[in-house]
Amino acid sequence: MGPIIYALCAVAAAVCAYLLLHAYHRGGYRLLLWSGLCFVGLTLNNLILVADKVLVPHMDLSLWRTASTLVAMSVLLYGLIWDSE
Numbered sequence: 001m002g003p004i005i006y007a008l009c010a011v012a013a014a015v016c017a018y019l020l021l022h023a024y025h026r027g028g029y030r031l032l033l034w035s036g037l038c039f040v041g042l043t044l045n046n047l048i049l050v051a052d053k054v055l056v057p058h059m060d061l062s063l064w065r066t067a068s069t070l071v072a073m074s075v076l077l078y079g080l081i082w083d084s085e
Helices: 002-027 030-055 062-081
Strands: none
Touching: 002 030, 030 062
């Protein structure tokens, strides 16, 4: 049951990223861009989680997961703080 939930989380994050970036393309609001890019990073995080827990359980990919989350949240934080309209 775990691999299915991990995969569904990755799909949900990818759908959110697509919807946010598509809305940015249509409307041009910069907060949508930063949120979409954050969800791209969270999608990558979830894909690494699937690889870590399902594909190569003998390897520890927690550093890569943490790094991708840090980058994703940093992008969103940058957008929220320094990119104001």
